Amino acid sequence: MTDFWLYSALLILAGMLVIVWPMWKLRSRSKADRTALNVALYEERVAELANQLAAGEVSAEQHDSALEEAGKLLLEDTARAEDQRQPLHRGRAWPLLLSAGALPLVVIALYLSWGNPAGVQLAREMANNPVPEDLDGYIDRMERITEIQPENGEAWYMLGRAYLSDQRPQESADAFSASLQRLGERPEVLAQLAQARFFANGNKLDTDSVAALDRALELNPHEPTALGLLGIAAFESGEYAGAINYWERLLAGMPPGSEGARAIQGGIERARQRVQEAGATANGVEAPAAQQLQINVRVELADELAAEFGDDAVVFVSARDPQGPPMPLLAQRLGKGELPTEVVLDASDALMPGVQLQQGQALQLSARISTSSDVMQASHAAEAIDITVSEEQEQPTVLRIDRAL
Structure with missing residues (x-):
C-alpha cells in the first residue's frame, strides 16, 4: 500500500x-x-x-x-x-x-x-498469493471478502464450506444461510446448509434440515449431498430400504471405482444385509414369499458397439411399471467391463421405500449405456421387454444393448 x-x-x-x-x-x-x-x-x-x-x-x-x-x-x-x-x-x-x-x-x-482501501489491499494480496497456504489462511481471506462484499453470496458459500472443513458446523450453517439469502434457492446451498445443521445438532436432522433437503432434491433429484445425508438419516433410523434408495441414486452419479463410490457401495451392502436379516425372520417366522420374488436378467452389449465405449462407461438396468410413470421401480448400475453378465433385480434394488415385487406383476425391463454417470446421457439401449413377475423364471430375460437412442 x-x-x-x-x-x-x-x-x-x-x-x-x-x-x-x-x-x-x-x-x-x-x-x-x-x-x-x-x-x-x-x-x-x-x-x-x-x-x-x-x-x-x-x-x-x-x-x-x-x-x-x-x-x-x-x-x-x-x-x-x-x-x-x-x-x-x-x-x-x-x-x-x-x-x-x-x-x-x-x-x-x-x-x-x-x-475501499481494504479491498485494494485484499486484491493485491490475492494477486501476489492466489492460493492461501493452509485452511486458516483460506478462512481468513474468505472472512475478509465477506466483510468487503457482504452481498457476495458465492463468498458466503465458500466460507461455509471452509468452516465445515474446520469442524465449525454452527458457523458454517450461519454462512450457508447468508449465502441462501443472497443466491436464492440453489440445491447445493440448501444441501450444505442441512448438512451443517445436521453436524451442529449432534448428527440429527431437524425439521428445517429435512425441509431443506427435500427442496434441494426437488430442484435437483441427483444432488449428491442431499442423497448421501438422507441415506445416512434413513439408515440411522432403521429405514434401510430408504437408505438403499438414496445411496443407489447417489452411486449412479459417482465415478465407478472411486473411493467415494466404494464407500457408498459398502453402505448399500450393509443396508441390504439389514433388510435381509429383518425379512428372513421375524420372531422365528419366515418372511412372506412375496418378499422373495426376483427377476433374472442377462445384459449384453453388441459387438459392433463395444469398441465405441471405454471401460469407464456405465450400464443402467431397470424395471418400471409399463402403465405408470417413467421413473423405474427397480434399478442396478453396472460397469461396461462386467458385460455380458447376469443380474438379479429384487426389492433391495427399489428406488423408493416400500416397493415390493408381487406375483403376476407386469414390468418393463430395459438397459442403457452411457459414457458418463448420468443415465439421461445414455446413447444406446436395449429394446424394452415386457415381463410378468413369477416365482418360476426358467431362463433370464436377455437385454441386448444394440440400438441408438
Missing part, C-alpha cells in the same frame, strides 16, 4: 498546483497591468504637453509646470496602487493557502469514507 499512498500524494500535490498556480499568476499579472497603465498614461500626457508647446498653445513655464504635475501624479498613483494592493494581497493569500492545505485532508477523508 506504500506505493498507492505515494501516488495519491503526488496526485494531490498536482491538484494543489493546478489550483494555486493560475491564481498566483493572475495576481502577478494584475500588478504588472496596473503599473503599465500608469506609465502609459504618463507618457501620453508628456507627448500631449510637447505637442501643445510646439503649437504655441502653452508657454514654456506652463509646459514645465504641467510636466512636473504629471510626474507627481504618476508617483502618487503608483504609491496609491501599491498601498491598495498590499493589504489586498495579504487578505486574499490566507484563504488560498488554507484551501490548498485543506485539499489533501478533504481528499483523504472522502476516500476513507467512499473508497
